[in-house]
Amino acid sequence: MNPLNTDNSDFKARDRFERLHNEIRNRICLLDYSPGMRLSEIELADEFGVSRTPLRRVLVRLEGEGLLQSVQGVGTFVTDAEIEELTQTYLLRMELAELTGKLSPKAPDDRLMDDFRALSRRSKHLLDAAEPRAFAQLNMDFFLALLKLTDNEPLREISERLYFQTTRIWLKSVFASVIDLSDEVQVFDREIDDIMAALELGDMHAAALIQRAHISMSFTRMHNGQAR
């Protein structure tokens, strides 16, 4: 066998699964598919050029992650969240964020700090012209970068899972103008700068506490916005 072929492994079943899974998950979490929306197995299968079988495998996985729910005879729907469940998840996410600074914290190397600086620049850009989807993408990228600050793999997995489950609900509130988008962008820009300041001091625990505080405040703003 030619080893050059085995390197290009994007054609194997496993990698195709990963691509589809990642793509559909992103669409859900960036609100291309909003909560309550019905997805069509056939349309998705056609779009990705596969039959329903491998696509359904992806949907089953996403159902296990709490992002979809399939009902026989009815359809496959993007899940929503009640305020009670959302509250519980946010309380847990706050604790997990703090744990990131306690359990195997890992100081960022030069490469990662460069990534943070790039994220900060993207944020400054949004201050002038706030675009919903660009904000959603930046928010996700920043969260994923923060996860690299701990070596505890199970903690990373769980934090990521809860992020994907809840942030889209929060984003929906932001985009529905219940909260003002440009305000939210300003707050987020401050969060990035605050956390980067802590990281440059090498104070991982402080960085985690700042993140925890911002998760808490995000939820509070959303909650107050809904109560209006």
Next chain:
Amino acid sequence: MNPLNTDNSDFKARDRFERLHNEIRNRICLLDYSPGMRLSEIELADEFGVSRTPLRRVLVRLEGEGLLQSVQGVGTFVTDAEIEELTQTYLLRMELAELTGKLSPKAPDDRLMDDFRALSRRSKHLLDAAEPRAFAQLNMDFFLALLKLTDNEPLREISERLYFQTTRIWLKSVFASVIDLSDEVQVFDREIDDIMAALELGDMHAAALIQRAHISMSFTRMHNGQAR
């Protein structure tokens, strides 16, 4: 339609999926299927009287939960865990156990206290004649009962997930006589009694701390046992 038929809903696709999923997960976690073992899709499908298709749906879900891994052309294997990954998971489980006493703790009602008393009796029974599988089952039942002490649903889900991922590895050590089984039963019996004492005082935080301590000690005993 006869409403009596819709009540017996064990025949619907969703319930059948739940049954198969629960059954196979238990087999994995009670070490009927031990880490590294290969499972046969065809044999399992035959045993449960279904075709490969719905069975594979269950396997995909279990793979998402980190209990299985399928490789095309090779087989479906029960996952194992390296000491490093196990350490990280135990550290996280300790923190989550403590969170159970902090996030929406719920005092046990009479019904749940009766359940705990029944679990305690089963434990006393094992003190005389320790049987591996009975101990594994009791350990799982006790853990699941403890989860009812919090109203935070996401915390329950995650704690359960991590329990299923790691406890079987610990059980494997116990059963391999790296640790003495009767010693482990005695320690576990004390844990039940200690936690019940805290519960009877209504001190949920204390109960959670005791659980955290025992998770820590279990891991330490396993670790020391392996180092011999």
Next chain:
DNA sequence: TAGGATTTGTGCGTATGTATT
């Protein structure tokens, strides 16, 4: 190196369940 046995992955036709007319 080649080929056959075995296992998971895929494609498609059909069964089953649900909502609507």
Next chain:
DNA sequence: TAATACATACGCACAAATCCT
């Protein structure tokens, strides 16, 4: 109530990947 449309769930035959001789 019944029929029809349409969605997911299922069963089976075949393709693709891997392992071993």
